[in-house]
Amino acid sequence: xxxxxxxxxxxxxxxxxxxxxxxxxxxxxxxxxxxxxxxxxxxxxxxxxxxxxxxxxxxxxxxxxxxxxxxxxxxxxxxxxxxxxxxxxxxxxxxxxxxxxxxxxxxxxxxxxxxxxxxxxxxxxxxxxxxxxxxxxxxxxxxxxxxxxxxxxxxxxxxxxxxxxxxxxxxxxxxxxxxxxxxxxxxxxxxxxxxxxxxxxxxxxxxxxxxxxxxxxxxxxxxxxxxxxxxxxxxxxxxxxxxxxxxxxxxxxxxxxxxxxxxxxxxxxxxxxxxxxxxxxxxxxxxxxxxxxxxxxxxxxxxxxxxxxxxxxxxxxxxxxxxxxx
Amino acid sequence: xxxxxxxxxxxxxxxxxxxxxxxxxxxxxxxxxxxxxxxxxxxxxxxxxxxxxxxxxxxxxxxxxxxxxxxxxxxxxxxxxxxxxxxxxxxxxxxxxxxxxxxxxxxxxxxxxxxxxxxxxxxxxxxxxxxxxxxxxxxxxxxxxxxxxxxxxxxxxxxxxxxxxxxxxxxxxxxxxxxxxxxxxxxxxxxxxxxxxxxxxxxxxxxxxxxxxxxxxxxxxxxxxxxxxxxxxxxxxxxxxxxxxxxxxxxxxxxxxxxxxxxxxxxxxxxxxxxxxxxxxxxxxxxxxxxxxxxxxxxxxxxxxxxxxxxxxxxxxxxxxxxxxxxxxxxxxxxxxxxxxxxxxxxxxxxxxxxxxxxxxxxxxxxxxxxxxxxxxxxxxxxxxxxxxxxxxxxxxxxxxxxxxxxxxxxxxxxxxxxxxxxxxxxxxxxxxxxxxxxxxxxxxxxxxxxxxxxxxxxxxxxxxxxxxxxxxxxxxxxxxxxxxxxxxxxxxxxxxxxxxxxxxxxxxxxxxxxxxxxxxxxxxxxxxxx
Numbered sequence: 074x075x076x077x078x079x080x081x082x083x084x085x086x087x088x089x090x091x092x093x094x095x096x097x098x099x100x101x102x103x104x105x106x107x108x109x110x111x112x113x114x115x116x117x118x119x120x121x122x123x124x125x126x127x128x129x130x131x132x133x134x135x136x137x138x139x140x141x142x143x144x145x146x147x148x149x150x151x152x153x154x155x156x157x158x159x160x161x162x163x164x165x166x167x168x169x170x171x172x173x174x175x176x177x178x179x180x181x182x183x184x185x186x187x188x189x190x191x192x193x194x195x196x197x198x199x200x201x202x203x204x205x206x207x208x209x210x211x212x213x214x215x216x217x218x219x220x221x222x223x224x225x226x227x228x229x230x231x232x233x234x235x236x237x238x239x240x241x242x243x244x245x246x247x248x249x250x251x252x253x254x255x256x257x258x259x260x261x262x263x264x265x266x267x268x269x270x271x272x273x274x275x276x277x278x279x280x281x282x283x284x285x286x287x288x289x290x291x292x293x294x295x296x297x298x299x300x301x302x303x304x305x306x307x308x309x310x311x312x313x314x315x316x317x318x319x320x321x322x323x324x325x326x327x328x329x330x331x332x333x334x335x336x337x338x339x340x341x342x343x344x345x346x347x348x349x350x351x352x353x354x355x356x357x358x359x360x361x362x363x364x365x366x367x368x369x370x371x372x373x374x375x376x377x378x379x380x381x382x383x384x385x386x387x388x389x390x391x392x393x394x395x396x397x398x399x
Numbered sequence: 400x401x402x403x404x405x406x407x408x409x410x411x412x413x414x415x416x417x418x419x420x421x422x423x424x425x426x427x428x429x430x431x432x433x434x435x436x437x438x439x440x441x442x443x444x445x446x447x448x449x450x451x452x453x454x455x456x457x458x459x460x461x462x463x464x465x466x467x468x469x470x471x472x473x474x475x476x477x478x479x480x481x482x483x484x485x486x487x488x489x490x491x492x493x494x495x496x497x498x499x500x501x502x503x504x505x506x507x508x509x510x511x512x513x514x515x516x517x518x519x520x521x522x523x524x525x526x527x528x529x530x531x532x533x534x535x536x537x538x539x540x541x542x543x544x545x546x547x548x549x550x551x552x553x554x555x556x557x558x559x560x561x562x563x564x565x566x567x568x569x570x571x572x573x574x575x576x577x578x579x580x581x582x583x584x585x586x587x588x589x590x591x592x593x594x595x596x597x598x599x600x601x602x603x604x605x606x607x608x609x610x611x612x613x614x615x616x617x618x619x620x621x622x623x624x625x626x627x628x629x630x631x632x633x634x635x636x637x638x639x640x641x642x643x644x645x646x647x648x649x650x651x652x653x654x655x656x657x658x659x660x661x662x663x664x665x666x667x668x669x670x671x672x673x674x675x676x677x678x679x680x681x682x683x684x685x686x687x688x689x690x691x692x693x694x695x696x697x698x699x700x701x702x703x704x705x706x707x708x709x710x711x712x713x714x715x716x717x718x719x720x721x722x723x724x725x726x727x728x729x730x731x732x733x734x735x736x737x738x739x740x741x742x743x744x745x746x747x748x749x750x751x752x753x754x755x756x757x758x759x760x761x762x763x764x765x766x767x768x769x770x771x772x773x774x775x776x777x778x779x780x781x782x783x784x785x786x787x788x789x790x791x792x793x794x795x796x797x798x799x800x801x802x803x804x805x806x807x808x809x810x811x812x813x814x815x816x817x818x819x820x821x822x823x824x825x826x827x828x829x830x831x832x833x834x835x836x837x838x839x840x841x842x843x844x845x846x847x848x849x850x851x852x853x854x855x856x857x858x859x860x861x862x863x864x865x866x867x868x869x870x871x872x873x874x875x876x877x878x879x880x881x882x883x884x885x886x887x888x889x890x891x892x893x894x895x896x897x898x899x900x901x902x903x904x905x906x907x908x909x910x911x912x913x914x915x916x917x918x919x920x921x922x923x924x925x926x927x928x929x930x
Contacts (some may be wrong), residue, residue, distance in 0.1 A: 130831045132410075155837040167828040171850045181836045181846075222836070 079103035080262050081127075081230060086136035088119070088126055096122050098286035100136070104279075109263045110147060111273035113309065114283040119163070120266040123283075124232045125266070128161045141229055147176060160223030160261075161366050164235040166215040168207035168222075175203040178222045181357050189225045195302035197221040214243050223266035224259055229313065231263040237272055249275055270310055274298070297312075298326070306391045313388070314364040321389070329386035337379040343372050411840050413756050417514060418755040422767040424771070425695070425808050428785025436648040439641045444852040447645060451629060455646075459625045459653075460600050462618075463611050463877045469551025470607045472514055472698040474558025475600060479588065480696060482566035486689040490674030492696040493563075494920055497556050499703035502913025503869040503886065504553040505616025506905045509893040510622070511549050513714075515540045515846050520710075551616065552703040554607045559699075564923070565596040598665045604912070605661040605776075612654060613778040613871040616890050617644045626650040627872065630780040644788075647781040648680040654776045662769075680797060714902030721901045726888075731907055734868055735885040737799065742814070742863040747854055749814040753822055758830065768815075775812035779872030782808050786877060809873060810866050814859040821855030822848070855923055861919045865912050 078182065081104040089095035096119035104110050114120045129139055129145065129152060137147035140159070145152045149327040168177045178199075194200045197217040197257070201242070207215060216236060223231055236252065237245045253276050256263050267273055273280050274294045282289040282297070290302035301307035304324075312325040316339070341357040341364050352370045372378060474917030480486070481493050499507075501850060513519055517537060525533035571593055593600070615627050626646055633642035715722075753773065756764040774782065782805050790796050829851070833843045849856070871886050878887065885904045 125831070128831075132835060154831075154834040155839060159835065161832065161835040163828040163832060165826055165828055167831065168833045169832075169847060169851065171853075172824075179840060181842075199653075313602060340714055380831075 074080075080108075080141060081264070082137075082139045083127075084137045086123075086126065086138065087134045088122055088131065089134055092165075093136075095286050097126075100283070100286075100288055102288060102291050104262060104264070104282055106262055107260050108278045109265060109276055110279045110281055111277035112264055112266045112269065112281050112283060113270065113273045116268050118283060119286065120268075120283065121234050124161065124234050124264065124266055124354040127216055127230070128159050128160075128232055129157050157228070158226070158229045160226060160228030160231040162216075162219045162223050162231070162233045164238060165220050166212070168210075168215055168218055170207055172206075173203065174199060174205050174207075174210065174218055177207070177218060178225060180222065180226060188224050189227065191223045193225045196258065197251075198225075212239055215246065215274055216240070217251070220255065224255065224261065227259075228261065231261045233263060233265045236265070237267070237269065252276070276312075282309060301388065306387060307390070312365045315360070315362045316367070318359065318387075324388040324390070325382050325386055326388075327365040327367060329379050329382045330364070331382060332366070332368050332372075333381045335378050335379065337381045339380045339382075340377050341366075341380055342377055343374055346374055347374050352360055402564065409479050410760065414755045414840055415759045415761060415764060418759075419767060420762060422752070422771050423809070425771050427521050428782060428805075428808065429773075431789045431906065432644060432647055432651070432781065432785040435644045439644060444645045445799050447642060452649070453626065454624055455626050455629050458543060458623055459612065462543055462550070462625065463608050463624065465544060465547025466554060466611050467549055467604055467607060470558045471600070471604065473551060473703070474603065475562050475593075475698060477590070478562035478566055478694045480565060480692045484688075484692055485668065486692040487686075488693050488696070489688060492622050492693070492700060494917065495700050495704065496918050497701070498913050499630075499921055500524070500556040500865065501891075501916055502553055502707055502905075503616070503682070503871065504610065504614055504907060505620065505871060505893070506618030506711070506889060506901075507549050507553040507703075507707055508546065508588055508620055509889075509898050509901065510710055510905070511545075512540055513898045514706070515545075516712055530788070541621045541785070543621065543623045543674055546617060546623055550611055550617065552699065554610050555699055555703065557606040557610070558600060558603035560923075561599040562596060565599035566592065569595055574706060575634070601661065601664045607659065608657055609654070609776045610760045612635050612650065612657075612776075613780075613872065616876075616893070620893060626653070630778075630784065631872075634784065640784075643780075643784055647784050648785055650778060651781060654778070654781075655773075658773060689840040690847065691766035707798040711714050711902045711905050711909065714899040715906045718899050718902060721900065727903060727907065730883055730885050730888055730904065731911075733882060734908075735911075737802065737806075738864045738867040741803045741867050742809070742860050744803065745807050745810055745814045745863050746859045749818050749850070749859065750844075750852075750856065752811075753815060753819055753881055754840075754848060756845070757827075760841055768861065771808075772812035772815060774808040777809065779805075779809060779870065780876070783873050783876035796877070797879050798878055799882070802874065804878065805873045805877050806867050806870070806915050809870070810863050813866055817855045817858040817862065821852045825851060858919060859924045861915045861922075865915055868908060868911060 084101050086100040088097040112120055126133050133146050138145045144150050145157060171223055199217055199221055240248055280292050280297050282293045282307055290297055290306045298310050307313055312327050312396045316323055343355055343357045345356040349355040353371050355366050355368055355372055357364045477496055522533055566697055574587055592854055612906055618625050619628050619893045630643045633639045752768050756768050777881045786805050790801055796802050833847050871890055874884055874887055889901040889904045
């Protein structure tokens with residue numbers, strides 16, 4: 074039985090090319106309509122394969138995928154990719170080289186969706202580039218063209234495979250904002266695959282962390298950052314400071330560490346002070362462990378300072394966690 | 400982990416099975432040949448072993464060796480020079496060094512023997528000017544060594560083309576690093592460039608070897624006994640089909656050996672270097688070096704194209720009055736007709752196989768694609784014999800259909816090569832995007848791969864057309880009754896010792912071939928973007 078509240082439902086999905094080395098071992102999660110979720114994992118962890126399974130470009134080995142209460146792939150069913158109403162934006166922006174921008178966007182487009190052209194062009198700011206060929210477009214323009222091509226068909230689900238990985242840092246942020254705006258305006262349910270934590274944090278309603286073929290945590294960005302399920306999730310989302318209390322190991326996020334003027338229990342030796350515009354990022358050492366925290370004022374290097382934090386900000390993991398993810 | 404069998408099925412089943420069925424049809428003449436080998440009497444085989452086999456084997460190996468050495472020398476050095484240096488006539492040589500491909504090796508053989516003969520221009524001139532030198536030159540030139548050199552001149556463009564593309568794709572980073580590590584230009588060439596280009600050079604050399612094994616016209620004319628001439632002799636002169644089958648199967652084993660060697664060589668030395676990491680900048684050189692390099696490049700062009708071309712042109716003018724133009728037009732029409740139809744069918748069959756391999760991603764398709772490529776390595780005599788054995792019961796032998804079928808088997812690999820290179824340039828995400836946008840496999844082929852790969856399809860058409868136009872053994876064996884082509888007519892005049900009369904027909908082959916090669920060169924330049 075599919076859950077009617079959930080839009081995309083993935084249950085016990087397994088995928089492998091070689092049965093000894095499964096890429097996806099057992100993956101279950103669901104998405105609500107209109108949500109943007111980020112699928113976060115390391116390079117080569119099987120993120121693109123996962124998207125291809127959803128799009129029908131790869132067949133799954135077990136489990137099921139259903140979209141809008143319609144089963145796309147399970148033991149008995151396989152709906153062809155061309156019949157799934159899923160938009161896919163690939164990592165390398167594969168625009169067809171023999172067609173200009175307009176023909177690329179309207180490629181194999183039904184009459185029903187042709188009227189969306191003006192709206193999509195306006196949304197993606199591509200109106201004046203229609204006659205250009207792919208090689209005459211910048212990376213950002215190619216990417217927007219791919220998104221326009223996917224969105225013009227009003228897909229029930231949009232899949233974005235590392236859409237920002239080929240862009241430089243300056244254009245990346247603006248593109249991220251633009252895409253977020255476009256997706257939210259069209260109310261398109263979206264799965265974004267990325268290995269960049271900033272992309273995931275900035276654009277997603279929920280983040281799914283994937284490692285070793287299984288789901289590690291699936292939550293909203295704030296909860297995930299503050300309450301990571303395990304040490305892998307904690308580390309992938311940002312710096313952690315390690316400390317020992319009563320022979321137990323705890324972690325605290327740099328943002329939660331506050332500089333104090335008076336003496337406290339936590340003395341840190343300042344090694345380096347990095348100017349970051351709004352504030353300074355401090356790299357220090359405590360009990361031989363590297364620590365990071367922030368300061369509004371520059372701190373003197375090679376000197377001790379005192380810091381403090383709330384007890385509720387401490388994060389605890391099982392000691393075997395580290396070994397598990399090695 | 401539970402593996403459920405229901406989840407497994409082959410992608411695009413209909414396409415996969417159609418391609419396997421077609422592959423089986425294309426391989427059937429070879430399968431029949433092998434079956435006939437095992438079912439036939441072995442008495443002839445022992446006779447062959449005792450009498451001719453050692454002679455055939457040694458001659459074939461010796462001929463391959465001489466041809467390969469000359470093809471390597473004439474192909475690799477000019478390719479390196481043209482890829483690296485600015486010198487007088489560089490652009491001209493870059494175009495014309497391909498042209499010997501337009502001259503079939505049997506025409507090269509007939510022409511040079513005519514030039515070097517007692518009544519030819521060289522000996523006639525020497526007799527008038529220097530009788531002593533004339534005595535020295537008065538020799539029998541119908542020798543295997545001379546044939547080897549001439550085949551080297553006719554076939555070096557295979558090595559040249561492969562090396563030229565490889566050298567231009569390597570980029571300058573490796574050259575710069577090597578020089579930075581203290582290697583001289585020559586050391587860089589043989590320690591870095593040659594090893595990096597080894598797969599390409601070997602692929603070119605493989606084609607040369609296969610052409611030598613396939614050669615019939617020139618080898619027969621020179622009276623050198625090789626496997627191919629042996630098959631023809633057993634079959635036509637002695638009427639011993641069983642002997643021909645056994646010789647064909649032994650040749651098949653030799654071909655398979657080289658085929659596997661080529662695949663292994665490519666597999667073992669395939670380097671995934673960054674292509675065009677930085678385009679190699681041409682070096683400016685002084686006029687002495689420039690002259691030296693022009694001389695090196697002019698040798699293969701002069702002897703591989705210019706001398707035979709002008710000699711044939713001169714013969715054509717001399718025999719103009721006795722030329723039957725109606726026949727010439729008719730044979731040109733026949734040649735263009737059969738070459739065009741066959742080439743169009745071949746490029747579509749090649750595209751079909753490659754497309755199915757691409758969309759199915761099954762190992763069986765990869766394997767059959769390699770297996771059907773074997774056809775190019777098979778001498779025409781083997782294919783011809785296999786087809787006659789296969790179709791003799793259906794009274795189809797002697798029809799145009801059978802001739803075209805044989806061309807498909809023989810030249811499918813020629814058409815596949817440029818199409819495969821072009822398909823490989825486009826990432827799989829192009830197909831994925833097409834499918835995601837609602838295309839089924841047929842529309843994917845029609846709406847994406849046909850337009851995207853159109854230049855490669857045209858290139859494939861040109862190379863296949865030239866090869867079919869020059870083809871001799873298959874056409875001789877399988878042509879319909881009273882159906883002649885320019886190639887068969889040239890051969891018939893030559894074996895009847897009427898070489899001047901064959902000149903006009905040779906000239907049309909060479910002119911048509913040269914024009915198509917020049918168009919092809921233009922396409923290659925666009926594709927590799929060389930300076």
